Amino acid sequence: MFHPADPYNMDCPSRDVLDLIGGKWAILILCCLQQGAVRTGVLMRAINGISQKMLTQTLRDMERDGLIERISYPEVPPRVEYRLTELGASLSELARAMEQWVVTHYPEIMENRERSGAEIPARLKLS
Amino acid sequence: MFHPADPYNMDCPSRDVLDLIGGKWAILILCCLQQGAVRTGVLMRAINGISQKMLTQTLRDMERDGLIERISYPEVPPRVEYRLTELGASLSELARAMEQWVVTHYPEIMENRERSGAEIPARLKLS
DNA sequence: CAGTATCCAACTGGATACTG
DNA sequence: CAGTATCCAGTTGGATACTG
Numbered sequence A, B: 001m002f003h004p005a006d007p008y009n010m011d012c013p014s015r016d017v018l019d020l021i022g023g024k025w026a027i028l029i030l031c032c033l034q035q036g037a038v039r040t041g042v043l044m045r046a047i048n049g050i051s052q053k054m055l056t057q058t059l060r061d062m063e064r065d066g067l068i069e070r071i072s073y074p075e076v077p078p079r080v081e082y083r084l085t086e087l088g089a090s091l092s093e094l095a096r097a098m099e100q101w102v103v104t105h106y107p108e109i110m111e112n113r114e115r116s117g118a119e120i121p122a123r124l125k126l127s
Numbered sequence C: 001c002a003g004t005a006t007c008c009a010a011c012t013g014g015a016t017a018c019t020g
Numbered sequence D: 001c002a003g004t005a006t007c008c009a010g011t012t013g014g015a016t017a018c019t020g
Helices: A014-021 A026-033 A040-046 A052-064 A086-116 B014-022 B026-033 B040-046 B052-064 B086-116
Strands: A068-073 A079-084 B068-073 B079-084
Touching (some): A026 A052, A026 A086, A052 A068, A086 B014
Antiparallel strands (some): B068 B079
């Protein structure tokens, strides 16, 4: 094991944690859940462009790491909600800050991109 | 265009920005550059597991977005340094906070993972 | 040393169909 | 409605070889 955690070392599991946070969806999900417990379908619709597969997968990953809690109501049709754990809530603060940073600085970044004249690779697909 | 930026909308370019930040390497690079201007080779060695291809690619992306500056000295052999711009420096604060969060909470997450008994998918490869 | 180009195996993630 | 399983096209990213 690594004491302390060393994200710069590829063999330290903390690198995985950074990867999860760095995933395409985790930050958005964390921000959504700041409102309280949210149903699967609501998340689906809130996060434009996420597929059911990726939503479920990311939720599973986050649940496994203890960032969120899955609450299943024994009803028909099924109703499932997700809620931040205390751990997830603390991370969601940073997620919100990230999101906020992007919203604030995005015009400046768009300007820089245009000035640079560089094509935006599909990897960072533009609209 | 989108006013204000809306990362929840897949067609808003701010989503791309989130993707860059969310990439596997940007956060680590931002943290490294907090020390000041750093040479390519130093970054290579500091960030264990990154390939030259990914390092260059990520640096280009960040340069294009105006997060870092490339400084090339007309010497032989070539010497190149990268330095945070003001914009990048502001983001690096959040990057450092993220990294710090991971370092702090990683034991708890590892515990959660074991308790869950779930296999860690290769996608979040475990050592 | 820094960077580019090419190749290609491995993985990602969307679409679809299906279950309880 | 929530979730799983399967398929597979497109992308990713490491390895290698090469240039200035």
